[in-house]
Amino acid sequence: MNGIRICRTGAPDVVAASDGRLTLSVPIQIKRRSGRKLVTLPNGEAAESRPWDVAATPMQLALARGHRWLAMLESGEAKSITELAAREKIDNSYMCRMLNLTTLAPDIVAAILDETLPLGVGVHELAISPPVLWAEQRKRIGVVGEELPME
Incomplete structure (x- = not known):
């Protein structure tokens, strides 16, 4: 079982293994804003704020x-x-x-x-x-x- 790896750069990627498993690579960047973590999408946009963050x-x-x-x-x-x-x-x-x-x-x-x-x-x-x-x-x-x- 592969662990989760956080990459800051790169493009999304899907790698198929010979036994049928898929490995999905999604680049994310986590920034701290006002004491909370904010996920930044690959295009640089921030994800929408959640109702409880307002x-x-x-x-x-x-x-x-x-x-x-x-x-x-x-x-x-x-x-x-x-x-x-x-x-x-x-x-x-x-x-x-x-x-x-x-x-x-x-x-x-x-x-x-x-x-x-x-x-x-x-x-x-x-x-x-x-x-x-x-x-x-x-x-x-x-x-x-x-x-x-x-x-």
Whole structure:
């Protein structure tokens, strides 16, 4: 069994052995970019970035913070919002607003993650006193009577 060999130069090649095995030679170049490895194709182009390599938006970070803090409260890791806010060194009201994001309708959460919220909708519209009913949440951001499009 042949091992993997990384060549930096050359052209792709296929070599057939007499016993029917094929050896495929694919030249690649690996570069380190911002702490991650990037595969460069033979023509010099970089491969497309993966979704998890793209930085999160402020709205996505706010949603993640809210869910993380809710999990800490539900697990008993923190006894109250006040205790958790002190531990995280943030204001109680900010923490409460981020926790409000955990009550959003699933299609609104998906729109945050997919970056497909209607223009002009920010954390303020979603996090400050969100309506309990999902239909009212949709109405507040201008999507009346139907769910946000999901792909």
